[in-house]
Amino acid sequence: MIQYIFLYFLLLVACVPIKDRLPTQPLHKQGDATRIQITTLNILSTADLQALPKKYRPWHLRRSEVLRVLRANNSDFLAVQESSQQQLEFLEISLNDTYDVIDYRAHTSDAVLFYAKDRYELIEQGYRLLEPLNRILIPRLLIWGSFRHIVTGKEMFVASLHLDAKKIKIGEAKKVARFVRDFIAQGIPVFVAGDFNIDPKEPEYPYLLVSGLINSNHIVAKEFNTFPSRNPIRRIDHILYAGEGVKSFHWQIYEEETVQHYSDHKAVVAEFYLQKLEE
Numbered sequence: 001m002i003q004y005i006f007l008y009f010l011l012l013v014a015c016v017p018i019k020d021r022l023p024t025q026p027l028h029k030q031g032d033a034t035r036i037q038i039t040t041l042n043i044l045s046t047a048d049l050q051a052l053p054k055k056y057r058p059w060h061l062r063r064s065e066v067l068r069v070l071r072a073n074n075s076d077f078l079a080v081q082e083s084s085q086q087q088l089e090f091l092e093i094s095l096n097d098t099y100d101v102i103d104y105r106a107h108t109s110d111a112v113l114f115y116a117k118d119r120y121e122l123i124e125q126g127y128r129l130l131e132p133l134n135r136i137l138i139p140r141l142l143i144w145g146s147f148r149h150i151v152t153g154k155e156m157f158v159a160s161l162h163l164d165a166k167k168i169k170i171g172e173a174k175k176v177a178r179f180v181r182d183f184i185a186q187g188i189p190v191f192v193a194g195d196f197n198i199d200p201k202e203p204e205y206p207y208l209l210v211s212g213l214i215n216s217n218h219i220v221a222k223e224f225n226t227f228p229s230r231n232p233i234r235r236i237d238h239i240l241y242a243g244e245g246v247k248s249f250h251w252q253i254y255e256e257e258t259v260q261h262y263s264d265h266k267a268v269v270a271e272f273y274l275q276k277l278e279e
Contacts, residue, residue: 021126023157027146027188029244031154033276038239039070039254040079040193042162042227042265043091045110047084055230056264059087065262067094069254070114073269074098078114079160079193079239085109108139111194113160120147123155128179130172131164140164140172142179142192154274156189156243165197170204177211180242184212187244189274195265199234213240216248216270224253226266237268245275 043066044051046059056062070078070091078099080091088109092101099114102125115122123146130140144159161176163169176192183190192213198204200215209215216239217224225232241248250271 020128022128023124023126023144023146025124025146027123027155027157027183027186029155029187029277031149031274031277032152034149034152034154034274035271036077036149036156036191036274037073037075037250037269037271038077038079038158038191038193039073039075039267039269040081040160040195040237040239041066041069041254041267042081042195042237042263043083043087044263044265045082045084046086048082048264051264054228054264056261062262063087063090067091069256069262069267070095071098072254072256075269076116076119077158077191077193079158080112080114081110081160081162081195083109083112088112102143102145104141104143108141110138111141111143111160111162113143113145113158115145115147115158119150121150122146123148128175130161130175131168142176154189156191156274157183158190159192159194161192161194161196163195163197169197170207173198173204173207174210177207177213180213181211184242187277189241189243189246189272191239191241191272193239193268193270195236196238197236199236208238208240212242214242214248215240216251216272219248220251226253226268228264229261229266230264232266237265239268239270241270241272243274245277247273247275249273
């Protein structure tokens with residue numbers, strides 16, 4: 001009976017039409033210089049039935065470590081992927097002292113974005129559909145927010161996403177590129193972080209950069225992989241950026257001896273300098 005109720009719920013959600021919530025408020029380039037830091041992490045969903053056979057611990061045994069990783073660098077933005085409703089509720093409550101969250105949990109919590117509410121004013125928020133809801137079981141969305149840094153007045157566009165692992169990710173990557181192109185053309189700071197399921201050595205990778213986005217990892221000489229965390233062989237978690245006067249100056253994979261295998265992905269942290277610009 002429970003299985004039938006669950007299937008009915010999935011069909012009901014899939015039949016509810018939703019439209020892209022696209023930006024309507026123009027952003028401006030002016031504002032004093034500032035630094036921003038972004039962390040991205042796929043936290044391994046409780047719905048992933050392969051997690052235990054692959055020797056990753058259940059959520060209740062690793063959630064405190066995930067929380068520790070997300071808090072470790074006091075980042076301005078936390079891009080989180082593959083969160084179930086249960087996981088999102090835990091993170092929302094646990095991070096509430098510092099962060100507010102942008103999500104579209106009515107249809108999926110697969111990608112969400114936390115932002116430091118005492119440092120940033122939310123101008124606008126929304127989502128971009130990357131796949132029709134009736135095409136795949138987990139709807140793929142890009143969750144976005146436009147923000148104003150409270151102290152410097154600097155405005156920016158930040159997004160969290162989780163691309164599919166199958167071939168449809170090529171079409172999803174193209175949609176992301178088209179979506180951010182206008183912001184990039186205006187010189188607005190743009191940051192897109194998440195689990196792209198694409199390694200730089202793979203043929204799909206150029207689709208991520210065709211719009212002018214740059215991988216923040218370019219400042220690192222050594223190659224670091226992020227997946228799977230027990231024996232990383234691919235770098236599929238990225239923090240991409242663009243914008244006039246935006247410079248990447250720090251990139252790292254979160255490593256700590258006392259916190260191991262908190263997910264099947266490793267967390268990525270990048271820091272940027274935004275120069276002062278006049279409108």
